[in-house]
Amino acid sequence: MTTEIICAGFGGQGVLTIGKFIAKVGMTEGKNVSWLPSYGPEMRGGTANVSTVVSDEEIASPIVSFPDILVALNQPSIDKFAPSIRPGGILILNTTMCPHGCKRDDIVQIAAPLSDIANEIGNPMVLNMLAIGVIIGKTGLIKYESMEADLTSYMKAKNPELLELNLKAIKRGIEIGKS
Amino acid sequence: MAKILMKGNEAVAEAAIRSGCRLYFAYPITPQSELIEYMARMMPKVNGVFLQAESEVAAINMVYGAAGCGKRVMTSSSSPGISLKMEGISYLAGAQLPCVIINVQRGGPGLGDIQPAQGDYFQATKGGGHGDYRLIVMAPSSVQEFADMASQAFDLADKYLNPVMILADGMLGQMMEPVEFKTPKTDAEIADMWLQHKSWCIQPNEDGDKKHHHEINSLEIDPVMLEKHVNKLYEKYAVIEKNELSFEKYNISDDNEILCVAWGTASRVVKSAINEVKAQGKSVGLIRPINVWPFPYEDLCKAIGPNVKKVYVFELNTGQMLDDVKIAVAGKVPVDFWGKVGGVVFTPAEIKEKLEQALKE
Amino acid sequence: MQVIATRPEALTDVPFTYCPGCLHGVAHRLVAEAIDEHGLINKMMGVAPVGCSVFAYKFFNMDMAEAAHGRAPAVATGMKRARPDMHVFTYQGDGDLAAIGTAEIVHAANRGEHMSVFFVNNAIYGMTGGQMAPTTLPEMKTTTSPYGRKTDDVGFPIRVCELLDTLVAPYYIERVSLLSPADILKAKKAVSKAIKYNKEGRGFTFVELISTCPTNWGLDPLKSRDWAKEHMLPFFKPGCLRDKGAE
Numbered sequence: 001m002t003t004e005i006i007c008a009g010f011g012g013q014g015v016l017t018i019g020k021f022i023a024k025v026g027m028t029e030g031k032n033v034s035w036l037p038s039y040g041p042e043m044r045g046g047t048a049n050v051s052t053v054v055s056d057e058e059i060a061s062p063i064v065s066f067p068d069i070l071v072a073l074n075q076p077s078i079d080k081f082a083p084s085i086r087p088g089g090i091l092i093l094n095t096t097m098c099p100h101g102c103k104r105d106d107i108v109q110i111a112a113p114l115s116d117i118a119n120e121i122g123n124p125m126v127l128n129m130l131a132i133g134v135i136i137g138k139t140g141l142i143k144y145e146s147m148e149a150d151l152t153s154y155m156k157a158k159n160p161e162l163l164e165l166n167l168k169a170i171k172r173g174i175e176i177g178k179s
Numbered sequence: 180m181a182k183i184l185m186k187g188n189e190a191v192a193e194a195a196i197r198s199g200c201r202l203y204f205a206y207p208i209t210p211q212s213e214l215i216e217y218m219a220r221m222m223p224k225v226n227g228v229f230l231q232a233e234s235e236v237a238a239i240n241m242v243y244g245a246a247g248c249g250k251r252v253m254t255s256s257s258s259p260g261i262s263l264k265m266e267g268i269s270y271l272a273g274a275q276l277p278c279v280i281i282n283v284q285r286g287g288p289g290l291g292d293i294q295p296a297q298g299d300y301f302q303a304t305k306g307g308g309h310g311d312y313r314l315i316v317m318a319p320s321s322v323q324e325f326a327d328m329a330s331q332a333f334d335l336a337d338k339y340l341n342p343v344m345i346l347a348d349g350m351l352g353q354m355m356e357p358v359e360f361k362t363p364k365t366d367a368e369i370a371d372m373w374l375q376h377k378s379w380c381i382q383p384n385e386d387g388d389k390k391h392h393h394e395i396n397s398l399e400i401d402p403v404m405l406e407k408h409v410n411k412l413y414e415k416y417a418v419i420e421k422n423e424l425s426f427e428k429y430n431i432s433d434d435n436e437i438l439c440v441a442w443g444t445a446s447r448v449v450k451s452a453i454n455e456v457k458a459q460g461k462s463v464g465l466i467r468p469i470n471v472w473p474f475p476y477e478d479l480c481k482a483i484g485p486n487v488k489k490v491y492v493f494e495l496n497t498g499q500m501l502d503d504v505k506i507a508v509a510g511k512v513p514v515d516f517w518g519k520v521g522g523v524v525f526t527p528a529e530i531k532e533k534l535e536q537a538l539k540e
Numbered sequence: 541m542q543v544i545a546t547r548p549e550a551l552t553d554v555p556f557t558y559c560p561g562c563l564h565g566v567a568h569r570l571v572a573e574a575i576d577e578h579g580l581i582n583k584m585m586g587v588a589p590v591g592c593s594v595f596a597y598k599f600f601n602m603d604m605a606e607a608a609h610g611r612a613p614a615v616a617t618g619m620k621r622a623r624p625d626m627h628v629f630t631y632q633g634d635g636d637l638a639a640i641g642t643a644e645i646v647h648a649a650n651r652g653e654h655m656s657v658f659f660v661n662n663a664i665y666g667m668t669g670g671q672m673a674p675t676t677l678p679e680m681k682t683t684t685s686p687y688g689r690k691t692d693d694v695g696f697p698i699r700v701c702e703l704l705d706t707l708v709a710p711y712y713i714e715r716v717s718l719l720s721p722a723d724i725l726k727a728k729k730a731v732s733k734a735i736k737y738n739k740e741g742r743g744f745t746f747v748e749l750i751s752t753c754p755t756n757w758g759l760d761p762l763k764s765r766d767w768a769k770e771h772m773l774p775f776f777k778p779g780c781l782r783d784k785g786a787e
Contacts, residue, residue: 020355024184035354036353039210065527233643236614240618252622384581384602391603393604394603395605396597
């Protein structure tokens with residue numbers, strides 16, 4: 001089984017981090033993983049995207065042409081990547097920043113005002129954790145426990161408050177993913 | 180040791196340090212910046228030398244000086260910077276100095292762009308600098324292989340007294356994959372490594388009156404002597420061509436209808452496409468040269484199965500390894516080529532389409 | 541038999557290949573004597589340039605590297621960083637150091653790289669047959685400035701000591717000449733001081749030696765020295781520009 005994910009959004013929304021955690025935690029669960037970012041001017045504030053592959057087999061190409069999952073944190077990401085989602089695939093979209101949404105009806109769409117929810121939780125920075133939660137809730141691609149263990153391992157001592165906020169955001173994301 | 184998720188640029192730097200590299204000279208350029216930054220952070224922690232040179236030209240000449248002292252030394256850059264290093268690379272090859280050079284290729288020619296490309300194959304394998312010389316050129320296709328090649332490259336450089344280039348690209352540099360590192364060499368092991376070069380390298384005179392006079396040099400003004408020197412180099416290259424062939428066979432069988440040839444990043448995309456056509460009951464094989472110089476001419480020719488209609492070369496350039504493949508195939512079957520350039524990387528879907536077309540022909 | 545003078549230990553017995561009247565031999569000898577004087581023969585390494593003194597790697601009796609044109613300071617940087625227990629010098633001419641190698645010398649000096657640089661300036665490219673150098677004087681005729689160096693077209697000669705003196709890091713910068721026995725004695729002191737500071741690990745030391753090129757200037761050795769005194773010294777004024785050890 002191979003799952004191919006594209007995460008996209010504005011630079012600064014933490015899309016690269018979403019992919020990184022999926023890859024890192026997938027690795028700790030014994031899966032093969034790859035993480036391939038867009039690089040260059042995007043990291044200075046434009047649109048950023050990252051291709052992440054999680055697989056039980058050896059990963060051939062780390063380039064994702066037709067994602068199983070697209071996490072779109074802004075409208076340009078939907079315009080660019082939603083047409084290539086595999087039929088039956090999943091689109092996780094941040095309605096706060098995706099005013100036009102996506103017209104496709106052959107995919108599963110999970111739409112939620114993720115930026116607003118992040119602000120409600122108390123920090124816009126947890127947007128990426130919310131998105132990870134949605135992926136966990138919807139697909140079970142990685143386990144919440146592995147994610148919690150990873151974050152705890154380096155955040156508990158340094159920044160326990162932020163750790164709590166992150167875990168709260170992931171749990172909230174899982175609820176959204178399951179509903 | 181547990182696996183670590185790491186960018187190729189950082190993984191190869193860490194692996195080089197573990198292999199005993201304690202001298203690194205380079206100049207910043209995208210998309211290899213994480214490599215120079217990693218060295219800047221880590222070299223001081225192992226009492227190594229990190230120096231940001233004033234140019235790629237200066238960096239490769241610092242490598243020349245350090246290699247002349249028999250020490251493990253490395254530099255890295257990306258395509259335009261490698262062009263600048265070519266003068267020094269020719270001198271290193273002429274003076275028979277061991278060192279490792281990493282090229283994280285990007286789109287060209289000229290300033291080009293900063294996306295992954297394979298346009299420096301000719302430069303790496305056919306010269307690039309002036310004069311008759313060869314580099315050993317290794318082409319990784321995963322972060323793990325990129326890291327593993329660091330120690331292999333130093334060993335080959337020391338064994339053959341020749342510069343070794345690792346020819347990666349922006350994708351391998353920027354991509355993160357799990358990587359497992361070898362146990363680092365100890366300080367004591369590293370301190371003694373240069374002794375294998377004691378007979379020729381720069382060192383203090385500790386033998387009293389039996390003073391040595393070692394010359395690190397690529398100049399030989401007498402043509403007869405230079406001819407001897409170049410012939411000696413070519414004898415060495417012949418040994419390398421015999422001993423250091425390295426390639427991967429992927430899905431090679433007598434059922435193959437097409438034999439693909441691809442290297443580095445491109446080969447991974449081709450593998451994905453091969454898997455997809457395999458699911459449709461079609462057999463396509465792949466030869467991936469791991470070392471692109473020396474090139475596995477004979478083994479490539481032997482891999483052409485009885486049912487192969489075509490050898491199909493896929494590269495992220497306009498057909499550079501293609502020339503070597505044609506030499507290897509020697510007219511046995513038709514050779515076709517498809518590539519993407521300018522930093523555009525082909526997708527598995529595009530390669531699959533090309534294979535499907537060819538299978539129908 | 542009494543020995544009055546002998547070859548310095550820091551020179552090999554390979555005969556010099558310089559033109560009659562050339563001062564490279566004197567400059568080589570000064571460097572070698574200084575290395576002997578400070579007892580560095582077993583811990584010194586050197587870098588030869590491209591130019592007339594390209595074969596310097598054969599003449600100095602220690603481990604030597606032959607650098608690409610202009611790159612000697614970069615090569616010496618690599619050597620010193622690889623062998624901090626040793627000492628290094630470069631020996632370069634004006635084309636090598638002040639034209640193609642400008643970046644390398646400026647940045648080695650700017651890093652305060654631990655090396656001694658001996659810069660022989662004779663205002664011309666000797667080995668390639670008398671072309672214009674970055675130090676060629678205004679109106680001076682060379683094979684590539686056959687009507688004289690026109691400053692409105694190709695600028696003025698570069699004063700390297702003054703250029704390097706704008707940098708913070710260098711420890712010692714002095715310009716001397718090799719044009720008379722008295723000048724050579726002064727030059728000997730400067731070269732010796734540079735090697736002494738090198739031995740003490742003080743940092744970047746630089747000695748410019750004003751020299752001649754009888755062959756390409758088309759003058760006999762004595763007349764070429766007079767010409768240099770008359771034309772070069774007013775532009776390239778001898779003197780110590782920087783000596784942090786004397787402060």
